[in-house]
Amino acid sequence: MQIHKFLVLTTVLTGLLVACSEPDISPAIISAVPYAADSGDLLVRCGALIDGQSDNARKNVSVLIQDGKILSVGSNIEAPRGTPVIDLSDYTCMPGxxxxxxxxxxxxxxxxxxxxxxxxxxxxxxxxxxxxxxxxxxxxxxxxxxxxxxxxxxxxxxxxxxxxxxxxxxxxxxxxxxxxxxxxxxxxxxxxxxxxxxxxxxxxxxxxxxxxxxxxxxxxxxxxxxxxxxxxxxxxxxxxxxxxxxxxxxxxxxxxxxxxxxxxxxxxxxxxxxxxxxxxxxxxxxxxxxxxxxxxxxxxxxxxxxxxxxxxxxxxxxxxxxxxxxxxxxxxxxxxxxxxxxxxxxxxxxxxxxxxxxxxxxxxxxxxxxxxxxxxxxxxxxxxxxxxxxxxxxxxxMQWGDRVGTIQEGLYGDIVAVKGDPLADISDLENIDVVIKGGLLFKAP
Ligand SMILES: [Zn+2]
Missing domain, CATH: 3.20.20.140 (Metal-dependent hydrolases)
Structure with missing residues (x-):
């Protein structure tokens, strides 16, 4: 009897979870031309974020890119329906x-x-x-x-x-x-x-x-x-x-x-x-x-x-x-x-x-x-x-501060990421794992 109740409960919970969250869509990697430059929609979940401006890295920050530009940066951002998600929770993200x-x-x-x-x-x-x-x-x-x-x-x-x-x-x-x-x-x-x-x-x-x-x-x-x-x-x-x-x-x-x-x-x-x-x-x-x-x-x-x-x-x-x-x-x-x-x-x-x-x-x-x-x-x-x-x-x-160089709203969605911590070992930057430009993924692990 006890076992039966437990099974019913888990079935109900699983059903709820499926109903609430759709599986993440993975972004495609651009490897051939032509492609629509600066057109990407993408949610980037960063384990650590160096935004190019602040003096410290922030933990668990997401960056939402829409139509090639950064729409929002924060800790509680959900992917709009149909937007691909890249999980970089083990990585440090930086501006390109x-x-x-x-x-x-x-x-x-x-x-x-x-x-x-x-x-x-x-x-x-x-x-x-x-x-x-x-x-x-x-x-x-x-x-x-x-x-x-x-x-x-x-x-x-x-x-x-x-x-x-x-x-x-x-x-x-x-x-x-x-x-x-x-x-x-x-x-x-x-x-x-x-x-x-x-x-x-x-x-x-x-x-x-x-x-x-x-x-x-x-x-x-x-x-x-x-x-x-x-x-x-x-x-x-x-x-x-x-x-x-x-x-x-x-x-x-x-x-x-x-x-x-x-x-x-x-x-x-x-x-x-x-x-x-x-x-x-x-x-x-x-x-x-x-x-x-x-x-x-x-x-x-x-x-x-x-x-x-x-x-x-x-x-x-x-x-x-x-x-x-x-x-x-x-x-x-x-x-x-x-x-x-x-x-x-x-x-x-x-x-x-x-x-x-x-x-x-x-x-x-x-x-x-x-x-x-x-x-x-x-x-x-x-x-x-x-x-x-x-x-x-x-x-x-170069007078492009309104386009690139920091991860903030309104700028191009240009983000790179590495698995290590470049603030501990700068040579980690010699092996970039992820390259995103204009919200499009060009390189992924
Ligand atoms: Zn020269």
Missing amino acids: FIDMHTHIMEDDYTEMSDYYGHSLEHTMLKGREFTKATLMAGFTTVRNLGVYYGGTSILMRDEIDRGDAIGPRMQVASVYLTIPGGGGDIVIPGFPQEDIPAHLRQGVASGPEDFRAKAQAAVDGGAGVLKLIASGAVLAFGGVPGSPEMTPEEIAAVVEVAHAAGITVTAHAHGAQSVKDAINAGVDSIEHASLVDDEGIRLAIERNVAFSMDIYNGDWIDVEYRKQNFPEEFLRKNTETTMSQRQNFRKAHEAGVRIVFGTDSGVYPHGMNAIQFRYMVEWGMTEMQAIKAATSVSAGV
């Missing part, structure tokens, strides 16, 4: 990462002279491979700071935005604005300049008027940021990283065009003088800042100019480029800038310079971007500061 300095159309194994013969089709094929690798590594947004084949990064950005390719959101500089033979030019000793295809040198200019015209052409062609090469570069023939290439007047001409168009401008500047020249001319951020001096750091703080310091790739160049017999000049200049850049990273961070996450990917293979997190922690940031640098701080500097 931002890399502020990529060359996503180019790779590290290509000889400079090979670019002379690369077709548009070849460049786009490579771009599709690298954008996918970058997204799978957890980088849902990149700022692409230059491509030799002018305009291809714009085509890539638009393909991804249409859902015809898989990759991060892209803010693109299109070309390098650089002096003839400068760090963004592709001249090689022994090759006649007149034989270099014109599409590889669209941003090469001399004098303020020429720079103004080339900058305007980049803006008219669809660039979302301008990149100028103020000082010599490590991976270019003849340039001296510590010495200026562009004059203050040339830099100011580019700044004027960018700001008139309502976009930001960033300066490649290794040397102390070029950092100061660029800040005084009004740029919004500095790439590399390897040899910055105290005055440059002071100016950056005073003018709220951000530093994007690629403090990982020096190790890659030293080992891998040496194996591949890259020019001795490149290896020497890399050695001359790598450790001073790391020391200056620590110094600038301690002084209070806004530091974003920029890696110069393409110098090393795309998809390894997250290795730099560990260097940023080793050289003075807390784990949380490094994560914020790659999320909300970068979003603010």
Whole structure:
């Protein structure tokens, strides 16, 4: 009799449970094109959430994404009928990462002279491979700071935005604005300049008027940021990283065009003088800042100019480029800038310079971007500061703070997750388990 009663009771309870909660629908993984970009509806149940803004992680938070954007963030959110659910209760969720300095159309194994013969089709094929690798590594947004084949990064950005390719959101500089033979030019000793295809040198200019015209052409062609090469570069023939290439007047001409168009401008500047020249001319951020001096750091703080310091790739160049017999000049200049850049990273961070996450990917293979997190922690940031640098701080500097970089209502549903606790071990971010962009699932455990 007792047993019978118990059986009746459990049958009734089970019936009630079935009636109240439907089984969760799992989201499909996007692996083929075309797809409807930024169209996802998804409820993400996070065991821990780092939102990109707060100083602490929160436990058991859900994020509801509707039509690609975050609708609500909280602890008691139920999935609306028909909305897929992903259970990440064993994971730490974060905003999708931002890399502020990529060359996503180019790779590290290509000889400079090979670019002379690369077709548009070849460049786009490579771009599709690298954008996918970058997204799978957890980088849902990149700022692409230059491509030799002018305009291809714009085509890539638009393909991804249409859902015809898989990759991060892209803010693109299109070309390098650089002096003839400068760090963004592709001249090689022994090759006649007149034989270099014109599409590889669209941003090469001399004098303020020429720079103004080339900058305007980049803006008219669809660039979302301008990149100028103020000082010599490590991976270019003849340039001296510590010495200026562009004059203050040339830099100011580019700044004027960018700001008139309502976009930001960033300066490649290794040397102390070029950092100061660029800040005084009004740029919004500095790439590399390897040899910055105290005055440059002071100016950056005073003018709220951000530093994007690629403090990982020096190790890659030293080992891998040496194996591949890259020019001795490149290896020497890399050695001359790598450790001073790391020391200056620590110094600038301690002084209070806004530091974003920029890696110069393409110098090393795309998809390894997250290795730099560990260097940023080793050289003075807390784990949380490094994560914020790659999320909300970068979003603010690229003026996309209303789209990406934090997990809050109204922004794109761009979320990445790892099984471990990146606040305990930052290298966990080198193995991202889950990638969601625009509410669509691109990678799952
Ligand atoms: Zn670069």
